[in-house]
Amino acid sequence: MNPVKIGILGLGTVGGGTVNVLRRNADEITRRAGREIQVCRASTRDLTRSRICDTTGIALTDDPYEIVSDPDIQIVVETIGGETPARDLVMKALANGKHVVTANKMLIALHGNEIFAAARERGLMVAFEAAVAGGIPIIKTIREGLAGNKVEWLAGIINGTSNFILTEMWEKGRDFADVLQEAQRLGYAEADPTFDIEGVDAAHKLTILASIAFGIPLQFGKVYIEGITGITAADVKYAEALGYRIKLLGIARRTPKGIELRVHPTLIPARRLIANVNGVMNAVLIKGDAVGPTLHYGAGAGAEPTASAVVADIVDVVRTLTSDPENRVPHLAFQPAAISEIPILPIEAIETAYYLRLSAEDKPGVLADVTRILAAHHISIEAVLQKEMPEGESHLPVIMLTQKVTERELNAAVREIEALPTIKGAVKRIRLETLG
Numbered sequence: 019m020n021p022v023k024i025g026i027l028g029l030g031t032v033g034g035g036t037v038n039v040l041r042r043n044a045d046e047i048t049r050r051a052g053r054e055i056q057v058c059r060a061s062t063r064d065l066t067r068s069r070i071c072d073t074t075g076i077a078l079t080d081d082p083y084e085i086v087s088d089p090d091i092q093i094v095v096e097t098i099g100g101e102t103p104a105r106d107l108v109m110k111a112l113a114n115g116k117h118v119v120t121a122n123k124m125l126i127a128l129h130g131n132e133i134f135a136a137a138r139e140r141g142l143m144v145a146f147e148a149a150v151a152g153g154i155p156i157i158k159t160i161r162e163g164l165a166g167n168k169v170e171w172l173a174g175i176i177n178g179t180s181n182f183i184l185t186e187m188w189e190k191g192r193d194f195a196d197v198l199q200e201a202q203r204l205g206y207a208e209a210d211p212t213f214d215i216e217g218v219d220a221a222h223k224l225t226i227l228a229s230i231a232f233g234i235p236l237q238f239g240k241v242y243i244e245g246i247t248g249i250t251a252a253d254v255k256y257a258e259a260l261g262y263r264i265k266l267l268g269i270a271r272r273t274p275k276g277i278e279l280r281v282h283p284t285l286i287p288a289r290r291l292i293a294n295v296n297g298v299m300n301a302v303l304i305k306g307d308a309v310g311p312t313l314h315y316g317a318g319a320g321a322e323p324t325a326s327a328v329v330a331d332i333v334d335v336v337r338t339l340t341s342d343p344e345n346r347v348p349h350l351a352f353q354p355a356a357i358s359e360i361p362i363l364p365i366e367a368i369e370t371a372y373y374l375r376l377s378a379e380d381k382p383g384v385l386a387d388v389t390r391i392l393a394a395h396h397i398s399i400e401a402v403l404q405k406e407m408p409e410g411e412s413h414l415p416v417i418m419l420t421q422k423v424t425e426r427e428l429n430a431a432v433r434e435i436e437a438l439p440t441i442k443g444a445v446k447r448i449r450l451e452t453l454g
């Protein structure tokens with residue numbers, strides 16, 4: 019049988035890694051797919067730049083539109099990233115009858131509904147395993163492996179760059195900006211790294227996970243997003259003293275009132291496996307009603323871990339080239355007509371426990387005022403940590419862990435605490451989840 023011909027758009031970290039894995043494991047991959055896979059063409063913006071892969075036998079172009087309209091290409095692999103021109107290229111590839119494999123979470127989170135509809139109309143596949151948690155086969159796990167469950171909630175460390183930064187700050191006390199530069203050098207970060215550190219990349223991935231876990235449309239605009247830029251080395255140290263680690267988590271939870279969708283730094287008990295997921299590694303904890311909690315761990319970014327997912331998708335597409343499109347696994351796990359509009363809750367309605375850090379004057383009665391305000395808002399305190407006065411400072415750091423409270427109630431209490439003359443500046447708050 020003739021080889022299946024593929025064209026790759028973008029030969030950077032992920033595109034280059036994909037070529038390397040396809041070449042190195044060609045025999046194994048052919049045995050699995052049933053057909054030889056041949057990368058015929060690839061596009062890259064700068065044809066003269068050195069790259070991580072050998073391009074012998076691959077026709078290079080700086081015009082990706084040539085590839086999506088090439089009648090010989092059966093599968094287009096999109097590893098350019100971003101919205102423009104990726105969206106247009108993917109839509110054109112589909113219009114030209116090509117299956118698509120993409121690593122682009124932004125594209126799927128923002129335009130997946132439209133892209134999958136176009137693919138369905140033409141009986142084509144759009145595979146996106148690399149878009150969430152890099153090399154962890156999490157899309158396949160939820161869509162197929164957990165199909166018998168009602169998913170209750172999931173919580174994931176789904177941005178490798180920010181986990182790398184938090185780990186280096188926690189283990190080595192390194193500077194934020196310094197570690198971010200290293201993540202960029204290693205190819206982990208997005209083209210615009212603010213997406214990583216401000217939680218946007220994790221929110222793109224959470225949008226996709228929530229959709230396939232609960233059978234809801236992709237709704238990036240409804241995710242509450244808070245990144246890690248406000249986390250200081252002191253917060254990491256205080257959390258540790260209380261038995262917690264701080265991780266950037268994406269959380270999606272089904273409640274009787276609606277669905278929580280949120281990305282924010284979170285204190286997690288240090289004894290939990292997920293609290294010990296460090297560096298660029300990702301992990302997704304999923305609670306299904308039948309299976310209970312399952313934890314999925316692996317590299318969340320980097321050339322070959324991500325290529326592992328891209329190549330698996332290519333193999334999936336090749337295997338199904340001859341099968342009836344109607345019988346394939348639906349893009350968003352649920353049958354298109356069964357996708358339902360369960361409401362997404364606003365962040366004020368969500369209940370969590372909190373870590374609060376305040377700067378308080380060192381005199382009697384100050385803590386009593388704070389606890390009085392918390393009690394008036396029915397907020398119970400789980401633990402208090404009072405630190406020595408830092409040198410040259412006029413106020414003491416006081417850390418409190420609360421029990422669960424709605425964000426609305428906590429905001430009201432924090433406003434009153436911040437208005438106390440004995441409290442300096444803003445009260446720092448980080449949400450806390452026990453994930454039990």
Ligand SMILES: NC(=O)C1=CN([C@@H]2O[C@H](COP(=O)(O)OP(=O)(O)OC[C@H]3O[C@@H](n4cnc5c(N)ncnc54)[C@H](O)[C@@H]3O)[C@@H](O)[C@H]2O)C=CC1
Nearest residue numbers: 028029030031032062063097098099121122205319320324
């Ligand atoms: N780097 C990683 O570890 C991971 C990246 N991803 C996703 O994979 C995609 C690619 O990321 P990387 O490989 O890291 O990016 P990269 O910057 O290393 O490579 C991008 C490639 O696309 C080409 N390109 C960029 N803009 C273009 C344009 N306007 N027109 C034509 N070509 C263009 C560049 O020349 C380069 O070859 C993104 O969607 C990213 O979010 C997903 C998982 C992990």
Ligand SMILES: N[C@@H](CC=O)C(=O)O
Nearest residue numbers: 177178179207208319
């Ligand atoms: N920038 C992303 C890359 C993988 O999706 C990350 O750091 O996780």
Ligand code: NA
Nearest residue numbers: 147150152154
């Ligand atoms: Na994945």
